[in-house]
Amino acid sequence: MTRIATAAGFPDGDPYKDRPIGRVLTKMGKLTRQQVHHALTVQADAKLNGVRPPLGEVLIQLGMCTREEIELTLQLQRGKGPPPARSAENA
Numbered sequence: 001m002t003r004i005a006t007a008a009g010f011p012d013g014d015p016y017k018d019r020p021i022g023r024v025l026t027k028m029g030k031l032t033r034q035q036v037h038h039a040l041t042v043q044a045d046a047k048l049n050g051v052r053p054p055l056g057e058v059l060i061q062l063g064m065c066t067r068e069e070i071e072l073t074l075q076l077q078r079g080k081g082p083p084p085a086r087s088a089e090n091a
Helices: 021-027 033-048 055-061 067-077
Strands: none
Touching (some): 021 055, 021 067
């Protein structure tokens, strides 16, 4: 499983607060932009069928994130919780 990078190197102290969840996951190094776009497409297709799952749920269903990763990301998005530890591959 890929570890999530920290906010180190961003000019402001809270680069994740109030950002869209896909952007947060991309900035943290958990997902690529292509993966986020794929999940957004799946979410849009579900909307055409009358269902609008949150993007986090779509990412979990696609196996791109765990529930714990989504919960942590939502905390960071709200400006709560510590930034995750930096992994060696993202250092």
